[in-house]
Amino acid sequence: MTTVNLAQPDLTLHLDRDGVIRDTTLSDRIETGGLQPWHGRPWSETVTASGFATIERMVKDAWRTGVSAFTPVNQLFPSGAELPLEYTTVRLGGDAGLLAIGRRFHVVADLQSRLIAAQQAMERDHWRLRDVEIRYNLMFNGANDPLLLLDAATLRITEVNPAAGRLLGVGHDWSFIDQIAKPSQPVFHAMIQRARTDGQAPGVIVQLGTPRESWIVRASLADGGVVPSYLLHLTPVAASPRGTTLPDRSVCPALIARLPDAFVIIDRDGVVRQANAAFLDLIEAASDAVVLGARLDRWLDGSGNDLAMALELIRNHGRIMTMPSVIHGEYGAVVEVEISASSDDGMIGLLIRDTSRGAIRGGAGNGDPLQAALGALSLEVGPTTMHEAVDQTVAAVEQHFIRAALEQTAGNRKAAAALIGLSRQSLYLKMNRYDLE
Known part of the structure; x- marks a missing residue:
């Protein structure tokens, strides 16, 4: 591999006391033909007209101080080519005359143009980032729902939008986990862990504030900054993700909690949003913190096929009359069930009947x-x-x-x-x- 020594000159001129060229040396990096026609001619006649005064000044400086400063000159070659060179002139000892040492000026000019292009690119990136920042602030601060940024390591609040401060009463550097009711903290930590591994996590229902109110919290990992953060989007449980109103929570327990059969509300993704006590008993769960935010196929069928079929039937027909399936409890119980379901405003309500127990529906034999x-x-x-x-x-x-x-x-x-x-x-x-x- 051939290496090029950029410290060596591209063109060297040996001049007499009057600036007349006596000899020339041309590097292999310049291909302009022979320089014999220059020999015996003044150096000033081999440059463009704008360089006459420059050449005379460089010769005088070299005789007076011994060396002249590097100065750009447009050199005209015998072949007709014009090449910008940067020269310095050095005085030799005795009557040896002068030595004009030139190197290609386009290397310096190219470097300058690259620096200018880099500076312009930085300015464009700066204004692009400013535009992104402005858009982010408009979306973040203008959102109607509470939005929070949490430090990924400490789960402390690093930024809140006005809606979060108004509706939740939280502020900068608050510990968000301290705002969550203790029964809801395990399901929140599970969601955060999933967001850490998958980049985002489906919403879960947690109890926040004083008095405790139910909120759907969704998390996504935002690691574009110096320190990774979680972006939390909070929606009141009383409002669906599409902005429609769900049934009043004061009415739902009266109608759902008293049902002897299991009843559960899921969204279009199969994520549990609400469940009654009979459902918790059916899946052997201690509290609703185990089920809220989890997919129903964690317990239904086990393979996920029945949930996929149920969602498909709901999409196509809007309801399910009777569908047999199996529920797998948290501690290994397996129960045969029958499912009926209907949907409204993006939510799906499922009534799950335990068909394995000797319910009061039967017993129509003799002597009944x-x-x-x-x-x-x-x-x-x-x-x-x-x-x-x-x-x-x-x-x-x-x-x-x-x-x-x-x-x-x-x-x-x-x-x-x-x-x-x-x-x-x-x-x-x-x-x-x-x-x-």
């Missing part, structure tokens, strides 16, 4: 008191009005369900009321009415 009561009523059609027949039928059904529920719960009235979907007060009234004390 309900069947006997209903059969006796059929003999009275004619003398009895329809209104009276309906009242007697309802009474017979209610008595049967109350007796069966009390039998299954070993006389526990609270459990019996929950089993048949009544409040304890309503159960006591009906027991008094039918003399079932």
